[in-house]
Amino acid sequence: MSKKTSYGLIRISNDVISTIAGIAALATPGIASMSGSISEGLTKRFRGKNAIKGVFVEVLESEATINLHVIVNYRTNIQAVSRELQENVRESVENMTGLRVVNVNVIVESLLIEL
Incomplete structure (x- = not known):
């Protein structure tokens, strides 16, 4: 994302946006962790998307779409929790x-079952 101001250019990398989204996701009660996949590296390389676990x-311009692959706590x-996650990430x-998000x-990949 780039924005021109009277003082110059402001550029926020997709990695920063991914980090903000990831931190907000992990702060959401019920989310155990983020789920990485083997295809993340290929997605990043071939489709121009950023993939941080x-x-x-x-x-696009001043709008963002965010896809989150998560592991949710059992029960x-x-x-x-997915609705709360969407709101937390959007707000952050x-x-x-x-x-504008x-x-x-939200793609729930798995459940974390603690014995």
């Missing part, structure tokens, strides 16, 4: 970067 960011209401990214897609 389980976070995929696409920025958690998956729909409720918008407040810190000024980007148009989509936060």
Whole structure:
């Protein structure tokens, strides 16, 4: 994301946006961790997307789409925690970067079962 101001150019890398989204995701109750996949490196290289363990960011102009691959704690209401996750990530990214987040897609990859 780049923005021109009267003082010069402000550039926020997709890695920074991914980091903000990842931290917000992990701060959401019920989220055990982010889920990385083997295809992340290929996605980053061939599709121009950024992949920081389980976070995929696409920025067009001043709008962002964020895909989150997560592991949820067992006995958690998956729909409720996913909605809260979407809101937390959207708020964090918008407040810190000024980007408009148009989509936060949540992909629940697994459950963390503690014995």
